[in-house]
Amino acid sequence: MTAPGAVSTESVRTLSLREIGPAERGTKPDEVVIALSPAFGDPFTKTIVDVPHAEVIRQLLAGIEERGGSARVIKVYKTADLAAIAHFGAKISGSGIAVGVLSRGTTVLHQRDLARLSNLELFPQAPLLDAEVFRMIGANAAQYAQGQSPKPVPTRNDQMARPRWQAKAALLHLKEFDCIDHSRNAVEVEPVITKVD
């Protein structure tokens, strides 16, 4: 996996999520919804292994665009549960396909008709997700949305992730929980990525 800091050799990009209205059901039959967790982008800015959130979004969008798909990004405030976030995204996605992402990087590909706790592809080990993997996840999401059958993104595994990352993951999860706002409905956002040289 990419060691922390490996992505920062290039110029740095920052992310801001500009709210453009309530998250509503889409109509494009091939769109992918990217559903973000409450702390994604703000207050958090990077994943558990320091992949900038700007890069996460940029690569997911690039993967979708490269495969000729279209995407909408939403932010969910009422829950920090990945399955719930992704399933909500899938329900309002024109294609029924959504990518759910937590601030720490944990990602899932979901589909509307699946049970909430099921999924198309799950990437539970956030420490193993780098820019390249996010690109592949985006590409697969677009293909599912187009009714194709992509090869699942190869999953990585590391038994020693537990001693290194389990506690930090718990900490990030708690922080994310702190950002839950039960009174706030999900919104559609426009990701604004700015390059800082």
Next chain:
Amino acid sequence: MSLVIGVDIGNSTTEACIAEVTQGEVGRLASSLTATTGVKGTPENTTGAVTAVRRALEVSGRPADALATVLLNEATPVISGLAMETITETIITESTMIGHNPDTPGGEGLGVGTTVALDGLDEVEPGTTVVVVVGKGADFDDVAHLLNRAFERGVDVVAGVMHGDDAVLVVNRLQRRIPVVDEVSAVEKVPLDMLAAVEVAAPGRTIRTLSDSYGLASTFDLDAEQTRKVSPVARALSGNRSAVVVRTPAGDVTDRRIPVGTLHLSGSGRTLDVGVDGGADAIMEAIGRVAPLSDVHGEAGTHVGGMLANVRDTMTDVTGQPASEIRIRDVLAVDTMVPATVRGGLAGEVHQENAVALAAMVRTSRSRMQAVADALATELGCETIIGGVEGEVAVRGALTTPGTSVPIAIIDMGGGSTDAALLDRDGAVSAVHVAGAGELVTKLIDSELGLEDREAAESVKRHPLAKVESFFHIRHEDGTVQFFTEPLPPHVFAKVVTVTPEGLAAVPVKGSLESVRRVRREAKRRVFVVNALRALAQVAPQGSLRLLGSVVLLGGSALDFEIPGMVADALAPYGVVCGIGNVHGTEGPRNAVAAGLVDVHAGTAAGPAPEKVQRQAAS
């Protein structure tokens, strides 16, 4: 009254049929099925035979000491082998051509210019026409930015070749759309400062210019002699959606035959050599010319030679006969295609290359059934008799299928060999075994679909296909739609699947259901149908299929969902009635031999009296 059990030791399964025999009356009680232990016709069979007997006793509820007689078939060892040789290869020299099909190339059209690296773009004179070559690790935003800057300087960038899967992303960010081929893994090998052409066709279309010899001639301004030389390039690129051709001084694409050894065929008092690279038709034709085949050798050091030697050695191990006495009596060659990586390719291009698959079979008359019989007698403490030759007993068993009559032929398609036997009006039986059966079909499916997964190939062979169209419905290969109330498991979503008794199993291919189905049926046709006809022709009176009356399919393959239909269709033009065996009207295609043994023993065997038994005509 005595309790009798017939035991049929087959290549893969051992079947037993238990019955009470009272003065020519047979009261069948139960039957059982277990895996054959060891090679058929060897002492290792004893374990499986004992299991089959025990199980039949258990089902019938009779104690072991009530058993009077065990009847065994006279089974002889059959060993088969498989090999595959790729006989063509495509070689690219001087990195002349990129002919792979990235999923998502960028832009559309044809661009011709001089190759220049991305980081050399700033030094290119305005007005120059260039094809940009983008290496590993470049970010799509940065690439687009640099290309736009070059456009603004007046550099005429007409096309691109990239390492990453970024073509659409880059093109979407350009001031003007240019054709870009991406996912070129060895992009650093693209020669720079050479004239190159990049062509990308619209989605669903294929390229027109670079895949055409005169198109190439116009693009690179070639004379007639040069055009003749580049025609392999055009051929290699045809059918692609995108391509790159670089004009280099000695660049070339060759499509050559790989010498993969020779088969030495002997038969009819003469010998014949045939090159394996000649393809299946040439091999089968040569075999026809020396028929009946008496032996085959392969060139040492080749796959085919190794396979044939291995078959011989295994038989030596099994029977103790010296290798020199073991003769290979049948070979089946089948043409196939295998995806192979192009030598010299820059993008890991894969080309469908020709290959030949060969199945060989050896059989010996030296059976060691007596040893099995002795061991069984000791183990079970009762009389054990070797009761009949398998072909003969099987065909008499098959004759108990309602609606059959003499002359009757059987076909049993197993894993390694296809067996046929005929019982004629005089009660004479002839039998043959030919090479090639289920395992060869699996191998063909595996390689033609590029699965590299024998289990998946086996599943494709054995089960019908369907396409998962949503989480709640699938479309079967016959077009019918099936709905589900519970959502299907996520791993089969949008996949081509096999419909197995355990549920749906994804077939790991990119192709459509139709293409998988075509490969499966074609593989079965080339092996099962071809072999059914070949084997029947050898036992048919005067070699004429028209003189066969009934043909009964037996064994596991008769239970396949489409093989019986395919064989029946192939035999229909000869006026042959062909169907699935139903031994004694109850057993289906199983147990023909086991039940037949009991019938022969009780003197109630079906058909004309066996006046003269012609043992194994072809061995």
Next chain:
Amino acid sequence: MTAVAPRSGASVQTSKRTEILEARPVNLDGFVEEWPEKGLVAMESDYDPQPSVRVEDGRIVELDGRTRDQFDFMDTFIADHAIDVDTCEDAMATPSVEIARMLVDPRTSRADVVALGRGLTPAKILDVVKLMNVVEIMMGIQKTRSRRTPANQAHSTSAKDNPIQVAADAAEAAVRGFAELETTLGVVRYAPLVAIGLQVGGQVGRGGVLTQCALEEATELDLGMRGITAYAETISIYGTESVFVDGDDTPWSKAFLASAYASRGIKMRFTSGTGSEVQMGNAEGRSMLYLEIRCILMAKGAGVQGLQNGSISCIGVPGAVPGGIRAVAAENLVASWMDLECASGNDQSFSHSAMRRTSRLLPQMLPGTDFVCSGYSGVPNKDNMFAGSNLDTEDYDDWNVIQRDMQVDGGLRHVREDVILQVRNKAARAMQALFAELDLPAITDEEVEAATYADSSDDYPDRDALADLEGARSVMDRGITGLDLVKILERTGFGDVAENYLNVLRQRVSGDLLQTAAVLTGDFVPLAAINDANDYAGPGTGYRLSGERWEELKKLRHVTSAENPEEEVV
């Protein structure tokens, strides 16, 4: 990912020593600051409740500062099932420091301290163990452990779900001394074949070894009822209501399940551990140990015979906070003190540092627990389908040396190579015979040979997984039971294995294995915290490593002979 990666790309010049320290494996472990408000704290938190209890009309109406109307379901269950109403007010009145001292003081008997414990609330128990340092906790474990003789448990799994590997490694684990063996699957459908491998291998290695296969309840219970497995362990419980509900269970559903297992004569214990609630984000502001104590009392209230605890799969969480491993030792102490059989963790990959792995182990290994590891990996960690253990096959010799150095019994022993090869080979051959008789895809002689000499799944020929899965299905469809396996083993020349297996099955009739900390000796004598109750009462009492067993543990792979220093003791 496990590569030694620098922690920061700092360009500040560092000393060579710092470079060396940076590269030490321990710096690949993760450490975090406490956050008590959210429960990210081991055992010392201002947000934990104060102990209190009040009884009215024979019923507990106040527990740790909450009145009955404020109870969540854990409070209710604990108040109604776990705590002794008659004694609780007196017990709670005993100063915590006195109780803590009783736990350590050898002159207070185990019976007395256990009796006192029956009347304590979770907050009071926490208050007591907070007073104890890690050595005192170890002394407490030494005294309160339920069974007198310590034991150990192994994992036997295969990355390829290869049943022959599982059988061979189970045989080796059994002959090395593990009293219990546990397996689980990559592909769940393989379960019947792998569970058969575990049972048969275990009985080859040492008659009386108990086996289990961790699966979802229905299948696990089914395998148990068929007699293919002997016990169950992975029945998870949690310390907060919200996490318990997220796990789709309640104390009542789990208590019902506990009775269900017992009704089939199957030994069963629950699983819990510090860190699981905070890991799932619902610690409700309580410390990890407080919540674990609630789990322990819930388990006690359900009447389950034992508990697997010691953080288990969440070990990375307590492992990362200050005092976390002390808290993990404390949870084992509380489980033992509450008179439950305790399988004490040390069963998940814990640290990159060998030194830290060892130090995490000592609080259980030195005092001894009912099962020191609730899963010592009896296969190389890469084959461990429980995601790796704190110890694996590479550590066998180290473990044996530590037992010998410290003169402690960790349940294992050194076994000569020829004996190991023999049991591995026999286990594989027994499987070969079983598979042949059951019409399962044949096990070749080559596989038997591989199993004899193998280390990991890489050393075995690949099996036809599709055919095996069909076979596994047919084992279930045909209703194959342990008794069928016994019959086959008997008639295929493995009479001794059949006899061992039948003896294990017989235990279901007597129900003897349903008692706390029950295991079977090699002579099939059930050994539980009744006939082998811990009688530790200070120096010179309790279980002492001596006599024949000590002689056995003095043996190592290489020990120079005193008689002839040119040779090694065999």
Next chain:
Amino acid sequence: MTSTELTPADYPLSINRPELLHTPTGKALADITMDAVVSGEVTNEDLRVTPDTLVLQGRIAESVGRRQLGENCRRAAEMTAIPDDEVLAMYNALRPRASSAAQLEEIASRLENTFSAPTCAGLVREAAEVYAARNLLAEED
């Protein structure tokens, strides 16, 4: 039988008090021999624990102060009468928000009346009460 006094010294029953044990088909522990297995006299049915035995084990547990383990054995003794599938179905019904109050009461009465399992019924009723208070009942149909 039910009046048998048991002390810790009776454990293990298989060794110290085998005469108290029998299989569900009435065989003695000593009848479970390899010969009996091979001849088919002993079947899987024999290798189950009986309610009587569970009660005995419960008493032993209580004799060493393990009140709850004793209770669990008593519930288990009652459950031996319930078929496997139904035991699992009842367990599933006790999961959070899986059953309404009426459904839980139905299970409790079935336990009480069909299976003579009053202790188990008590546990289910107790759950129903707590679930009602903690909002863990399923919506009524």
